[in-house]
Amino acid sequence: MALTVNVTAAVRVLVPLLPVTAAAVLLGGCVAPAPRAAPPAATPAVSPAAAGRAAGELEEDYRNVIRDVLPSVVQIEAGQGIGSGVVWDERGHIVTNAHVVGGERSFRVTVATGEEVLAARLVSSYPEQDLAVIRLDAPPPGLKPARFGDSSKVEVGQIVLAMGSPLGLSGSVTQGIVSATGRTVSEGGAGGGTGATIGNMVQTSAAINPGNSGGALVNLAGEVVGIPTLAATEPGMSGGPAPGIGFAIPSSMVRTIADQIVRTGRVTHSGRAALGIAGRTVLDDDYRPAGVAIAEVARGGAAADAGLRAGDIITRVGDTDITTITSLLEALASAKPGDRVPVTYLRDGRRGTVTVTLGEM
Known part of the structure; x- marks a missing residue:
């Protein structure tokens, strides 16, 4: 499901810094030559083999996280739209964005491997926080709930993976870092958006494309730390996407809202x-x-x-x-x-x- 947000702050154009050639100006008279500074200590070189091992270990971390979490990420067909969702529990509850479900009440859900297409129904939607919960009519055996982490511990620079169904390509993974935390972002009401204003969002450089909404933003411990929801647009590019600027609802808010919907069928305490x-x-x-x-x-x-x-x-x-x-x-x-x-x-x-x-x- 496509949803973008206009970032109201002006976009700055950065001019590359050009090298400056310094010319020595000689003044009349003789001066004693300045003592030579001691040469800087040599920085130990990293051998290609060591660099290769480090890269290989990071790649293995990625593969482990993807193997662990991707089975918990699903594709949701809601009417003519496609979005993503995250398995909440073994009973078949799935958390997603309210703008993904829209006004629909029944859905087709495809697991990440694409092997099963399952029917699901709406439990409740909470547009004020752009979150919703649906439930599979017949949860398959071995349905794997995701682990939700503590978003208050998310730090800028932390590596994260975004998992979902961008452009309908189920089981897709993109990589980036946490670019900022604590963002307050207002959604546009057009294009299926709920028009919600959401606080404390996680900003990420991981690519967030139409269809990623409702999926999982995951740390390298295999924990969901956010639900990708918004992609920024750049006003100077006729509303086109601003690469590397996406936003996710923090997992702490997801837990607060989804837990109430699963337990009572509605949100009784928003925390807002x-x-x-x-x-x-x-x-x-x-x-x-x-x-x-x-x-x-x-x-x-x-x-x-x-x-x-x-x-x-x-x-x-x-x-x-x-x-x-x-x-x-x-x-x-x-x-x-x-x-x-x-x-x-x-x-x-x-x-x-x-x-x-x-x-x-």
């Missing part, structure tokens, strides 16, 4: 902060986004308890300026229920600030 309002972006006199006007305040919600009311225009939450609905959602995505944050607003042209104890979505 909420203000308890309905709002819309407002524009200033120059037609620029200037804040979020509160259209409705939920009774008993965080905003109502703090004294905010319909008609107020939110301009800042914590240390973040608020200009649009998206910027408000991104500010809340990095917070937790129960956090106390200052909220600045305009009411009848006057500025005010209240401290809001955030609720839960």
Whole structure:
């Protein structure tokens, strides 16, 4: 299932550094020659044989991880779309993206080896976090659940593998590193996207292509540390893909959401902060986004308890300026229920600030 996200930060063009030739300028007069610096200590050379052994050991690590995890990654056909999924348990539960299942309720699931095509049905979808769980009607013997790791221990530079069905090529594997952690990304609602704003995502250089969504981002210990979900697009390339910039939902959030769906059939505690309002972006006199006007305040919600009311225009939450609905959602995505944050607003042209104890979505 194809899904891309526009990265709002400007893309910088890097100019290669050219070698600079330094010319010696001689000044009149004689000076004593500077003492020669001691030659640098020689760096021990790595023999081709040692380098070959190191490469061979890394390749063997890759093969071991792929043999261990790939049987737990499936291809999901949802209507006319194709995405990926990860086996959650031996009872046939499979976790994937909400935008992969879309509005469908029945699916065809193909295991990584392509030997079996199985029927599955939707258990529940949670578009707010772009996660869903489906279940096989008749789980085959030996169905192998994946091991989900602790995404809080993921570090920049860590080698990861992305497994899934890019462009319908089931059982495909790409390799990269963790490029960044803690990203907050807003999906586009077009092209099947849920429009969700997701916090604490893992950014990776492993290739994420249409069909990878819902698959597995795996460390070299064979643990799933994220669910590949988004591929960035570069505005300067007519919305084309920006190579090496993909995003995965962290495994800690996947466990939180999937476990509730499997146990109760729905999400009861999202772990996501909420203000308890309905709002819309407002524009200033120059037609620029200037804040979020509160259209409705939920009774008993965080905003109502703090004294905010319909008609107020939110301009800042914590240390973040608020200009649009998206910027408000991104500010809340990095917070937790129960956090106390200052909220600045305009009411009848006057500025005010209240401290809001955030609720839960």
